[in-house]
Amino acid sequence: MDFCHLVTRQQQKENTNFRVGSSLVGDRPIVIMAGPCAVENREDLIGLALQLRQSGAHILRGGAFKPRTSPYSFCGLGVEGLKILAAAGQASGMPVVTEVMDARDLEMVAAYADILQVGSRNMQNFTLLQEVGKVNKPVLLKRGLSATIEEWLMAAEYILAAGNSRVILCERGIRTFETFTRNTLDISAIPSIKELSHLPIIADPSHASGRWELVNPLAKAAIAAGADGLLIEVHPHPEEALSDGPQSLTPVNFTRLMAELKPLASAIGRTLEQPS
Numbered sequence: 001m002d003f004c005h006l007v008t009r010q011q012q013k014e015n016t017n018f019r020v021g022s023s024l025v026g027d028r029p030i031v032i033m034a035g036p037c038a039v040e041n042r043e044d045l046i047g048l049a050l051q052l053r054q055s056g057a058h059i060l061r062g063g064a065f066k067p068r069t070s071p072y073s074f075c076g077l078g079v080e081g082l083k084i085l086a087a088a089g090q091a092s093g094m095p096v097v098t099e100v101m102d103a104r105d106l107e108m109v110a111a112y113a114d115i116l117q118v119g120s121r122n123m124q125n126f127t128l129l130q131e132v133g134k135v136n137k138p139v140l141l142k143r144g145l146s147a148t149i150e151e152w153l154m155a156a157e158y159i160l161a162a163g164n165s166r167v168i169l170c171e172r173g174i175r176t177f178e179t180f181t182r183n184t185l186d187i188s189a190i191p192s193i194k195e196l197s198h199l200p201i202i203a204d205p206s207h208a209s210g211r212w213e214l215v216n217p218l219a220k221a222a223i224a225a226g227a228d229g230l231l232i233e234v235h236p237h238p239e240e241a242l243s244d245g246p247q248s249l250t251p252v253n254f255t256r257l258m259a260e261l262k263p264l265a266s267a268i269g270r271t272l273e274q275p276s
């Protein structure tokens with residue numbers, strides 16, 4: 001990677017920041033995206049979204065197209081899931097982020113999503129990167145399962161080169177020899193990205209750990225290391241979740257995390273409050 005790439009600090013000294021709804025991404029306020037792994041049904045999601053908003057979340061997440069390891073696992077509700085997600089976003093006053101798995105679905109997903117998520121498994125789907133680069137919506141680009149920081153930034157470069165400069169990077173853990181945790185949260189990626197790039201970076205301690213008990217401490221570590229936000233999986237009944245229950249916080253534990261993050265944010269000169 002050299003200094004002529006659009007993602008680099010050399011190309012742009014100031015941090016990239018932009019609005020999503022009323023929330024600022026990449027600025028002093030820390031942005032909290034929360035919600036279930038997958039959209040499951042309307043009642044649960046609307047109820048959860050209202051609770052999350054109440055607890056201080058800014059952006060609602062939920063997958064409608066799920067990249068599952070097994071084709072026999074629950075793969076999401078598709079367009080019905082997008083509709084439910086958009087309705088829950090409206091009901092709670094939060095913008096929504098959801099994954100687009102395939103360039104063929106992009107127009108449909110973009111019709112409902114405020115932020116387009118490119119998942120880990122698609123980080124080097126260059127066709128998809130070029131296509132989301134042409135859309136007038138922010139993109140959440142998750143780090144590939146085994147991608148180096150440079151490969152990840154080059155993936156972001158595809159999106160910027162196609163004309164879309166509103167990219168949020170998401171460190172979601174990488175494959176290591178460790179099996180106790182689902183992945184290994186690469187904390188060092190956060191300050192490394194800050195040094196190399198002007199793009200905002202958030203952390204996803206849910207997929208990074210695969211264990212809900214680890215989400216709270218890892219979330220704090222990520223914020224302390226300079227992350228601009230968090231992506232947290234929350235489910236009203238994790239034990240009944242159709243995907244990623246073991247890593248999902250209950251609403252009560254999410255509320256506790258938000259309260260505990262507050263003093264940490266202010267200690268590093270940031271805030272959890274977004275301008276309303």
Ligand code: PEP
Binds near residue numbers: 037063067118142172
């Ligand atoms: C997700 O956010 O639901 C997801 C599938 O994450 P990742 O692409 O990081 O595995």
Ligand code: MN
Binds near residue numbers: 038244
């Ligand atoms: Mn998940």
